[in-house]
Amino acid sequence: MAGRSVSPGAALLRTSRMFSMPPPIPSPTGDYSSATKHYSPSATIPFPTHLAVTTTSSSRLAGDWGFKRPFPLKTTTDTTYPLVRVKKVDSIEQVTDFDSASDHVITLRKYQEMALPVSVPAVSASRYHKSVFEEDSDVTALDDEKKKEMVNKRWKFTGPWLAGMTDGDFSRFLEKTVRGRRIEFRAFLRETLAAEMTTDQAKAAREAGEPEPPKVTASEISEQQLNDFMRVLRVERMTLYNLVSQFLDLAPVDVDVSLRLLGKFMPGSAKEFENGSPYGISGPPITHPSAGISYLRTRSFLENHTLYGPQKHHAPIQARILKPTNLATQNFRPSIGVAGFVANTTNADTAFNAVRGRGTTKFQKQLFGFELEKRGGSKVYVDLSSATIDSFGKIIINVDESSSESEVVQKELAGELAEGESVLEHLVRARERAQERSQIPLNPRSGLSGMNSYNRLQGSASNYGLRS
Incomplete structure (x- = not known):
C-alpha cells in the first residue's frame, strides 16, 4: 500500500528539527572480554543513543508529550522527573x-553541578590538564598543510585508527577504500618527490652561492x-x-620505542617517527572530545564561603x-562512585592506596571494608582532578585525596559535623598537632585557611538553618 502523498511544505516540516x-x-561497541563477565541488564550505557523528551507538569498529567497519541499515565507519572526516550x-x-530517560539526563545534571571541565588525555605523567577547547587543537576546518602540522594535536580524522581495527575490518578497509586509489597515491608521491627535489636544489x-x-x-x-x-620508501x-x-x-598510532628508533639506523638517513598525540594510545574520540557534557575551559576560580x-x-x-580495598583478592585500590560514574584514583602515595598501611585512620577504615549498618554504604569526600572522554565515548573521572580543611568546611555546611564541633576547633587541633611535630611555638594570630584570626565568626548547623 502506497503512502499518502503530502505537499512539499508538509514534507519539509516533517523532516525539520x-x-x-x-x-x-x-550503540556503543561491546567489550570482547565481557563474554565471561556478568553485568546488570539495567546498567546505564556509556552514552545516550536517543533524544530525551520532556514536558510540563500540567501536560504530563494529561499524557500530552507532543506526539500524535497520549502516553499512559501509569508509566509516565511514577518517576520524579518527566523524561522519556522514544525508541x-x-x-x-x-x-x-x-522508556525513561532519567538515567542519562540526571547524570548529565550531576556532572554539570561539579563544574569539572573536560581535558585532553595526558601524553605524559604531567599534572597539567589541557582543555579540549584550546584554540590550537579544537579546529576542524583545516587545509592539507595544517592537517600535516597538527597531526598530533587535532582529534578529527577522515581515516580510521588502524590499531583499533580487527583483521576483518582492516581487510574490508583495504578492499573498499585503499585498493582503488593507487593512481591517486602515485600522483601524491609525485608531488611529494617534487617538493623534496625543490628543497634539495634550493639548499x-x-x-x-648561486641563485635559487x-x-x-x-x-x-x-x-x-x-x-x-618508491624503492627507497620500501626501505x-x-x-x-x-x-x-x-x-x-x-x-x-603510538609506536613502541624500539620501532621508533628504526628511523635512526637507516643507511644514509637519520629520520625519526613523530609521536606524542594524546589519542595515539587509545584512539581518537567518536565525537568532539568534550562530548557535549561540559563547555568549561578551566576550573581556576575561587569558591566564596558565606562565613x-x-x-x-x-x-x-x-x-x-x-x-x-581487598588485599586477599589483589584489589589494591577501591572503586569510587562519583555522580553516577566509577572514578579512577591516583597512583600516587595517597590514602586511596594500600602503601600507607591499613586502618590507621577513619578514612582508610572505610576504604578497607563495608559498613553494613550505614544506609547507602560508606561515603567519603574526594577532590576532583580531571575528566576525559575515551575513544568509546566513556567519561573517565580522576579523583584525588581531598583537603582536610575543605572537607570539614563542607561537612559543616551540610550539617554533618557533631554537636559542638566546628571548623575552627578542627583547625586549632590540626595546628597543635603540627606544632608538636615541629616544636615551633604556636602563634594564635597567624591565621588559618584565609581566616585572619581565631576570633572570626564560627559556623554551625544553626547558622545555615539546618537546626533550630
Missing part, C-alpha cells in the same frame, strides 16, 4: 515504544624517478608510514565506595 526527531546514533513513534500495534644553491633554481613540478618527474623513490618504513597517513588522513570568605580548595564531592 522542529517537527521530527533525530535518528538514534549507533519508535509508530509500531505495528500502533503504540509508541518509549644546494644557497650553499654554492625554479621549483620542480610534479609533471617533470619521470616514471623512472618515481619508481626509484624507509617510517617515511612510508607518514606519507600513507597523510594521504589517507589516518589517526596517529570564611574565598577558599583555597574547591568544595570536595561526597563519593560512594562501591568496592573496598
Whole structure:
C-alpha cells in the first residue's frame, strides 16, 4: 500500500528539527572480554543513543508529550522527573515504544553541578590538564598543510585508527577504500618527490652561492624517478608510514620505542617517527572530545564561603565506595562512585592506596571494608582532578585525596559535623598537632585557611538553618 502523498511544505516540516526527531546514533561497541563477565541488564550505557523528551507538569498529567497519541499515565507519572526516550513513534500495534530517560539526563545534571571541565588525555605523567577547547587543537576546518602540522594535536580524522581495527575490518578497509586509489597515491608521491627535489636544489644553491633554481613540478618527474623513490620508501618504513597517513588522513598510532628508533639506523638517513598525540594510545574520540557534557575551559576560580570568605580548595564531592580495598583478592585500590560514574584514583602515595598501611585512620577504615549498618554504604569526600572522554565515548573521572580543611568546611555546611564541633576547633587541633611535630611555638594570630584570626565568626548547623 502506497503512502499518502503530502505537499512539499508538509514534507519539509516533517523532516525539520522542529517537527521530527533525530535518528538514534549507533550503540556503543561491546567489550570482547565481557563474554565471561556478568553485568546488570539495567546498567546505564556509556552514552545516550536517543533524544530525551520532556514536558510540563500540567501536560504530563494529561499524557500530552507532543506526539500524535497520549502516553499512559501509569508509566509516565511514577518517576520524579518527566523524561522519556522514544525508541519508535509508530509500531505495528500502533503504540509508541518509549522508556525513561532519567538515567542519562540526571547524570548529565550531576556532572554539570561539579563544574569539572573536560581535558585532553595526558601524553605524559604531567599534572597539567589541557582543555579540549584550546584554540590550537579544537579546529576542524583545516587545509592539507595544517592537517600535516597538527597531526598530533587535532582529534578529527577522515581515516580510521588502524590499531583499533580487527583483521576483518582492516581487510574490508583495504578492499573498499585503499585498493582503488593507487593512481591517486602515485600522483601524491609525485608531488611529494617534487617538493623534496625543490628543497634539495634550493639548499644546494644557497650553499654554492648561486641563485635559487625554479621549483620542480610534479609533471617533470619521470616514471623512472618515481619508481626509484618508491624503492627507497620500501626501505624507509617510517617515511612510508607518514606519507600513507597523510594521504589517507589516518589517526596517529603510538609506536613502541624500539620501532621508533628504526628511523635512526637507516643507511644514509637519520629520520625519526613523530609521536606524542594524546589519542595515539587509545584512539581518537567518536565525537568532539568534550562530548557535549561540559563547555568549561578551566576550573581556576575561587569558591566564596558565606562565613570564611574565598577558599583555597574547591568544595570536595561526597563519593560512594562501591568496592573496598581487598588485599586477599589483589584489589589494591577501591572503586569510587562519583555522580553516577566509577572514578579512577591516583597512583600516587595517597590514602586511596594500600602503601600507607591499613586502618590507621577513619578514612582508610572505610576504604578497607563495608559498613553494613550505614544506609547507602560508606561515603567519603574526594577532590576532583580531571575528566576525559575515551575513544568509546566513556567519561573517565580522576579523583584525588581531598583537603582536610575543605572537607570539614563542607561537612559543616551540610550539617554533618557533631554537636559542638566546628571548623575552627578542627583547625586549632590540626595546628597543635603540627606544632608538636615541629616544636615551633604556636602563634594564635597567624591565621588559618584565609581566616585572619581565631576570633572570626564560627559556623554551625544553626547558622545555615539546618537546626533550630
